[in-house]
Every structure is written in C-alpha cells, then in structure tokens.
Amino acid sequence: DARVTQTPRHKVTEMGQEVTMRCQPILGHNTVFWYRQTMMQGLELLAYFRNRAPLDDSGMPKDRFSAEMPDATLATLKIQPSEPRDSAVYFCASGLVQGFGNTIYFGEGSWLTVV
C-alpha cells in the first residue's frame, strides 16, 4: 500500500536549534506539498514542488524556513533557527498532477515542539 512517509514523527527541540523534516513521496508522484497545522491557523500550505522544482513557497517564512527536493524520492523542510511559534504538525503530501484535477495523499505528519 503506497504511502507518503515522514520523519521524524515527533521532535522536541530547543529554541535556536536547526530542525530538518524529511518526506518520501509516493513513487511516481510529480508534485509534493508541505503543510503546517496549528490549532489557531488550521492547515496552511507552506510550499509545493512540481517535478522537483519549487512552484510556490509564498506561504513559508523565508527568513528561517527552506524547502528542497534533492531527488525525486526525498523532500526536506528545514527550520533554522527554530522558535517556539514554529511548534506545529508539519504534513507532507504528494500527488500525480496530470491535466485537470488531481488527488493528493498526506503523510502522518511530523509533530514539532520547540521549547
């Protein structure tokens, strides 16, 4: 059963530390999304890639966040330096975008706590 895999599942870190979250999209999918979810803001789109190229990262704080796809099987979201307000669940999702309409599938999330 194909699924999006995210690591780590849980992370507690101190303010100022670098945090890297990783995502393995479903094999064959050409689009990868990063979302953040908090109680206050709900589910927010941070960035997304098509064929490994960044298409839109307007939802991402540029000063401390960065997202990359080193290869087709790995997407990374990095926070440096981390702050307590970054505490949230970070979801990766992937989909095969062809023509109109597409279905995206989510991973189980990386639960980040910055203290």
Add this chain to the structure above:
Amino acid sequence: DAKTTQPPSMDCAEGRAANLPCNHSTISGNEYVYWYRQIHSQGPQYIIHGLKNNETNEMASLIITEDRKSSTLILPHATLRDTAVYYCIVRGFNTNAGKSTFGDGTTLTVKP
C-alpha cells in the same frame, strides 16, 4: 482556487446517513470538488472527488448540484470511526497548478 463554505460542526447518529454540505459558489468550469477528512492526530485522508457528475466509492457519495455551486458528501451508514473534521476543497489548474487551500472544515461527531 475557489473558496468553500462549510458548517463548523454537525452531529449524526451511528448507523444513520451523514450529509455534509459545502458551498462553492465561485467555482469555475475546470475546478474539481474534493473531500478529505482528518481524524484526530492523523494526516488528512482523501475521500472522493468530482467535477459535475455524482460520484460514489466505497467510502462515500458525492452529490454536486447542476449549477456546481454546492455539493454534499454522504456517508451512508456513519460509524463512530467516522468522527473527524471533513474538508471540502476546490482545486483547478493554472500556471501554479495543484495548489490546494483547506478551510476550517466541518467537525462531524457520530454519536452512539
């Protein structure tokens, strides 16, 4: 992508049909309606999608009005495990194709 409006919460008795409405009055011709749900502590799960015809799969049915300005997700026999937040989103294609914005969704509580 078109904006959607959903009621914040709904209750349903176990075993009965749950009908979750969604308004998307600004939907354009090439935009699909997608439904996802999120059970507590899990990632959002795809349920169903459609363009203009009604759709059914093993999880649910999707009824889209003829003018496509609203839709209803139907869970025919709700169980306690269907308690979740249900998101209706509209997704289309442009230069930045595939971008999806989730609203606040409807919290469905299935009661024994």
